[in-house]
Amino acid sequence: MKSEITISELANLMNVSVHQIRYFEEKGVLQPAYTDNNQYRMYGIEQVYQLAHILLLRKLGVSVQSIKICMTSYSVDQYRQLLHYSSREADAELLRLKELQQFIKKVLHEQQNFNSESNQYQIKWRDTTYFESWIEMGSHTMLNAKLLAEQAKRVLNLFETDIHYIYDGSSTITLCLETQGPGDFSLPEGNYLSMQCLILEDDELEQMIEQLYDYAAAQSYTIAGPLILIERSYLSLFSSKNELHYELQLLIESATKS
DNA sequence: TTTCTCACA
DNA sequence: TGTGAGAA
Known part of the structure; x- marks a missing residue:
């Protein structure tokens, strides 16, 4: 029994689309372990870890283009900088969401006010x-x-x-x-x-x-x-x-x- | 099911 | 940076 999995199994496992996995391959950040006789891409445990890392870097805001450089040549210090940058971005996003929530609450409040008055x-x-x-x-x-x-x-x-x-x-x-x-x-x-x-x-x-x-x-x-x-x-x-x-x-x- | 390709947002 | 559709 093969220990590798097909693209759809990998997609299911990692909660991404089959398309996205192929896209990562096209951009050179994730290669299958091998291609089967039927031309199906096959992925092993190593690729599962790799994909997990790619998805994490995407969450941190790293472009697919840059992920390759990240994974091959980043120093601990560079990763530290990246994490600091992502932290600031997350703060800005939090602020944006807080402001949005305030606006929604204001609309709800004003709506109620308006109806009663x-x-x-x-x-x-x-x-x-x-x-x-x-x-x-x-x-x-x-x-x-x-x-x-x-x-x-x-x-x-x-x-x-x-x-x-x-x-x-x-x-x-x-x-x-x-x-x-x-x-x-x-x-x-x-x-x-x-x-x-x-x-x-x-x-x-x-x-x-x-x-x-x-x-x-x-x-x-x-x-x-x-x-x-x-x-x-x-x-x-x-x-x-x-x-x-x-x-x-x-x-x-x-x-x-x- | 999967692959590839083209179009589209 | 992906997604959708269509043909093979």
């Missing part, structure tokens, strides 16, 4: 928030790709964060992104009249804004700041319809509420 007026306390202004545009301009490309400062993870549109009554709207520390400007802490809404058409948004002002007037709230429109486009992605998720906010002076 949609189309209801609320008073929300907001701590001082700092912003970096991102795009300035005319109050009747629509956000378009050209504007984004030409005017916008480069931003990481576009549309994965809340975008604040600040309507301060002038002829321009400022699109801002929240920052941790002091940025270009800030919104004061205080009570904000808030409403979350789902919008299909742009004119619906204008109606919502009007309604918010009407409601504020009816409640005799004194408006003490600009209109803030928060766009959460990442929420729209995860809802079934093509609706856009917005929140409208107005700073009010609660002391003057009758």
Whole structure:
């Protein structure tokens, strides 16, 4: 009985595809022990170890091209360096995954928030928030790709964060992104009249804004700041319809509420 | 089942 | 750096 195994047996054993094993052979990193009369590649225990080493080096981020050099000529010191490098890469990947998980949690949290508060007026306390202004545009301009490309400062993870549109009554709207520390400007802490809404058409948004002002007037709230429109486009992605998720906010002076 | 080759992401 | 498909 032969002690060697066929390519599919090796593939099964090592949890890789037959294709991949042949690919390693083509690149000169893994040769079969011998080729049988029927032209089948046959592999022994030595090749099993070799393949295990190749797969480990691939996990460490070594290219197939470099694996040959690694396996034939690397010193202990060079392997040490490689391990250090891979460790740093793994740290970066961990960070990336942690950020992704935070984002997912945020979406889940915001989704729940949105569902329970949609189309209801609320008073929300907001701590001082700092912003970096991102795009300035005319109050009747629509956000378009050209504007984004030409005017916008480069931003990481576009549309994965809340975008604040600040309507301060002038002829321009400022699109801002929240920052941790002091940025270009800030919104004061205080009570904000808030409403979350789902919008299909742009004119619906204008109606919502009007309604918010009407409601504020009816409640005799004194408006003490600009209109803030928060766009959460990442929420729209995860809802079934093509609706856009917005929140409208107005700073009010609660002391003057009758 | 395996081999080889070409196309494709 | 692989994978998929097709013919032998």
